Amino acid sequence: MEKKVASFLPFSDKESLDHTIKSLKDSGQMADIVILKGTDSIAELQYTEVKYLRSEGFSSTVSVKKIADSAATEYILIYSKTFPLDLGKFAINRMIQVCENMNAGIVYSDYFENRNGQLSPHPLIDYQDGSLRDDFNFGSVVLYKTSAFISACKSMAEEFRFAGLYDLRLKISKDHPVVHLPEMLYTEIEHDTRKSGEKQFDYVDPRNREVQIEMEKACTNHLKEINGWLRPEFGDISFEKEQFEYEASVIIPVKNRAKTISDAIRSVLSQKTTFKFNLMVIDNHSSDGTTEMIGKIAQSDQRVVHIIPERLDLGIGGCWNEGLFHTKCGKFAIQLDSDDLYISDNVISRIVQEFYLQKCAMVVGSYKMVDFNLEELPPGLIDHKEWTPENGRNNALRINGLGAPRAFYTPVIRSIRVPNVSYGEDYAVGLAISRHYQIGRIYEPLYLCRRWEGNTDAALDISRVNAHNLYKDRLRTIELVARKQLNRK
Numbered sequence: 001m002e003k004k005v006a007s008f009l010p011f012s013d014k015e016s017l018d019h020t021i022k023s024l025k026d027s028g029q030m031a032d033i034v035i036l037k038g039t040d041s042i043a044e045l046q047y048t049e050v051k052y053l054r055s056e057g058f059s060s061t062v063s064v065k066k067i068a069d070s071a072a073t074e075y076i077l078i079y080s081k082t083f084p085l086d087l088g089k090f091a092i093n094r095m096i097q098v099c100e101n102m103n104a105g106i107v108y109s110d111y112f113e114n115r116n117g118q119l120s121p122h123p124l125i126d127y128q129d130g131s132l133r134d135d136f137n138f139g140s141v142v143l144y145k146t147s148a149f150i151s152a153c154k155s156m157a158e159e160f161r162f163a164g165l166y167d168l169r170l171k172i173s174k175d176h177p178v179v180h181l182p183e184m185l186y187t188e189i190e191h192d193t194r195k196s197g198e199k200q201f202d203y204v205d206p207r208n209r210e211v212q213i214e215m216e217k218a219c220t221n222h223l224k225e226i227n228g229w230l231r232p233e234f235g236d237i238s239f240e241k242e243q244f245e246y247e248a249s250v251i252i253p254v255k256n257r258a259k260t261i262s263d264a265i266r267s268v269l270s271q272k273t274t275f276k277f278n279l280m281v282i283d284n285h286s287s288d289g290t291t292e293m294i295g296k297i298a299q300s301d302q303r304v305v306h307i308i309p310e311r312l313d314l315g316i317g318g319c320w321n322e323g324l325f326h327t328k329c330g331k332f333a334i335q336l337d338s339d340d341l342y343i344s345d346n347v348i349s350r351i352v353q354e355f356y357l358q359k360c361a362m363v364v365g366s367y368k369m370v371d372f373n374l375e376e377l378p379p380g381l382i383d384h385k386e387w388t389p390e391n392g393r394n395n396a397l398r399i400n401g402l403g404a405p406r407a408f409y410t411p412v413i414r415s416i417r418v419p420n421v422s423y424g425e426d427y428a429v430g431l432a433i434s435r436h437y438q439i440g441r442i443y444e445p446l447y448l449c450r451r452w453e454g455n456t457d458a459a460l461d462i463s464r465v466n467a468h469n470l471y472k473d474r475l476r477t478i479e480l481v482a483r484k485q486l487n488r489k
Contacts, residue, residue, distance in 0.1 A: 003031035005092060005143075006073040010057060011037045012082035019084035021047060024077075027092040031073045036063065061156055061164035068153040071146050075099065081140040083189035091185035095143040098181050105148035105176025106169065108138040112187040119187065125466050127178040130476030132222075132398050133469075134166045134215040140188045148176045158221065163214035170222040212386050219398040220391060227487050228397070228480045232390040234438040237359055239331065242411055246330030247275035248352055249410075253319035254294075254338035255284040260450070262293050267341040267447075269301055271348045278328060280305045282319040285312065317418040317425030324414055334407040335426070341448045343368070350442065351407045358440035361412040362433045364403040365446035372452040383443045392441075393434035397476050400469075402430040402439070405447050412437065424472050431479045435486065 007024050011017075017035070024030050033047075036055040053070055055063040058080055067076065075096060079085050091109075099107045106127075113122040124137055152171035160167055172178070223229035250268045254261055261281075268279045281294050283306060291308070298304040309322050324333055332352055336342065347365075354363050366383035370376055384403035386395060396402060406426055416432045419425050433439065453459075460468070 003029055004074045004096060005029045005077050006032040006034060006071045006075070006146075007077040007079060008034045008036060008053070008058075008067055009079040009085075010082050011035055016082060016084045017047075019086070020079065021050060023085050023087045024079075027087055027090075029092040029096065032071075034067075034070065058165050059160075059162045061158065061160045061167065064164040064168050065153050065156070068146075068150045071149070074146055076144040076146050076149050078142050078144070079140055080142075081188055085141070086187040087141075088185045088187075091141075092143070094183065094185060095181065098179055099143060099145055102177050102179045104179040105145050105152075105172040106138075106178040107143045107181060108179075109141070109181040109183055109185040111139050111141070112184050114187055114189045121184055122462060123182065123466060124180055125470045125473070126180045127173070128473055128477050129173075130397070130478070130480050131173075131178075131473045132170075132219055132476055132480075133400060133473070134163070134219070134398065135400075136473075137469075139186075141186050144172070145176065148172050151175070158217065160214045160218065162211040163218040166215055167218040167221075170218060174222070174226060209386075216386065216391070216395045216398060220394055223394055223397065226480075226484070228483050229394055230435065230483055230487070232393075235361075235436045237361055237409060237412075237437065239356065239409070242331075244329075244331040244410070245276065246278050246328065248273075248277040248332045248334055248348055249323065249328070249330035250277070250279045250334045250336050250348065251282065251320060251323040251329075252279065252336050252338050253282045253284060253316045253323075254286065254290060256286045256288040256290055257338040258286075258289040258293060260339045261290050262297070263341055264336060264338050265294070265297055265304065268336060268348075269297075269303065270345050271342065272345045273349045273352075275352070277330060277348055278303045278305055280307060280323040280326060280329065282307045282309065282322045284309065284314055284319050313420075315420050315422035315425070317422070317428075318420035320418040320425065321420070324410060324418070329410055331410055332407055333410050333413060335405045336447065337404075337449075339450045339452070340367075341374075341450070343445050343447050347405075347446045350446070351405075354440050354442055355407070355409065358438065360440035361409045361437035362430065363407045363440040363442065364430075365405045365407075365442040366444060367404055367447045367449045368445045370448045370450055372450055374448060374450070377451055381445055382449070383445075384441075385443060387439075387441055389438065392439060396431055396434055397480065400472060401427055403441075404449070406430065408433070421471070423468050424475060427472060428475050431475060435479065435483060 007030055024033055034051045034053050036053050038056055053066055055066055095107045110123045112119050152168050155171055156167055283291050283294055294306050298306040305328050307322055334351055351363050368381055419428050
């Protein structure tokens with residue numbers, strides 16, 4: 001039987017390479033096994049029937065094109081980790097079979113994860129048009145159809161140091177199916193054992209800024225190619241369109257936060273403004289004493305509007321709608337989570353001021369990560385400086401969030417409404433607003449985001465992480481279709 005695959009893997013220690021090379025050879029499908037190696041000597045690692053390619057890894061455009069030039073097989077397999085790979089029996093055969101049946105450009109599969117010696121399944125999610133995140137998890141073993149790989153390389157006009165493989169994937173996905181095979185076909189070693197809440201801010205770490213600039217450029221080019229890119233042309237905002245009793249309302253959805261809700265409320269009531277504002281606390285049927293705490297404060301301060309919804313099926317988004325459509329909601333609706341605190345007494349004033357200065361329908365601020373005792377946690381300031389007035393609305397389709405705290409011009413968000421979910425509801429609204437209006441930014445910290453064991457996203461299992469990512473990818477897909485329709489008009 002003709003061997004159909006050329007596999008490419010990174011240089012690593014000899015023990016890991018021995019294991020991985022044996023696993024690849026045992027598949028019976030490897031025509032070539034190629035180790036990517038830097039410019040230093042490779043003489044100490046010579047394997048029979050193994051080739052070497054001088055390259056610094058898979059991330060650059062130069063490396064991707066070298067792989068394309070060196071592949072003389074029907075398929076290219078990339079293994080991206082330096083740890084030992086253990087392929088399942090007939091795993092490569094199965095990936096080839098699916099690739100042929102689906103006429104796919106890329107096939108990836110679920111896998112087993114070896115974490116500190118414990119084996120557990122690691123399911124992945126389906127790829128869709130809105131799967132534009134550069135950190136989309138394909139696992140460490142990905143099969144490419146060589147013809148699609150080479151064709152994509154020929155259309156790569158940019159030379160990237162970090163976004164080469166990402167650029168390749170976007171270009172392949174434009175013309176070929178990207179197929180997720182929900183079968184555990186291999187085992188990889190997981191070395192990043194951080195909790196989900198510790199990983200989610202990697203992309204805004206200032207140390208990754210150069211990488212993010214390249215990823216944004218690659219994504220922007222892709223959006224232009226598929227007619228999903230929006231020009232920096234925005235709808236006008238008239239803040240005198242409707243009359244409101246209050247200039248601003250802070251909205252806090254809450255359920256069972258007896259440990260934090262009083263602090264959050266006090267940080268709002270301590271705000272100093274020259275205009276009328278109130279606080280709308282949407283208490284989603286708490287059962288731990290939260291309701292009594294809110295009620296007591298509301299009795300002593302008329303600015304607190306304590307709302308207990310009639311419905312029992314509301315998520316965070318549904319609770320937001322309860323506040324937004326309340327008769328006492330102000331002209332500007334400002335977010336604060338029940339765990340968190342405003343950083344000073346002029347936050348509301350600053351946000352309202354920026355609406356008028358930047359003439360925008362939404363304002364997004366910045367915040368500091370702290371522990372429960374308000375000690376700073378890495379990466380510290382989360383400012384989302386990747387946003388630009390010219391391209392922020394397009395880059396929003398690549399990143400997983402727009403930042404916080406968020407504030408909205410109430411007539412605009414009322415016209416959109418917030419999805420009744422408890423994750424991604426803010427992102428959904430931000431995408432929809434950015435399609436038509438400018439979003440203003442404040443890059444100084446406005447609140448303290450407390451990370452503690454009670455946070456809903458502090459330590460999620462893989463099924464919850466996947467559900468969240470799948471939902472946000474779906475939001476991006478919906479938004480991408482809407483933007484294409486807008487451009488066609």
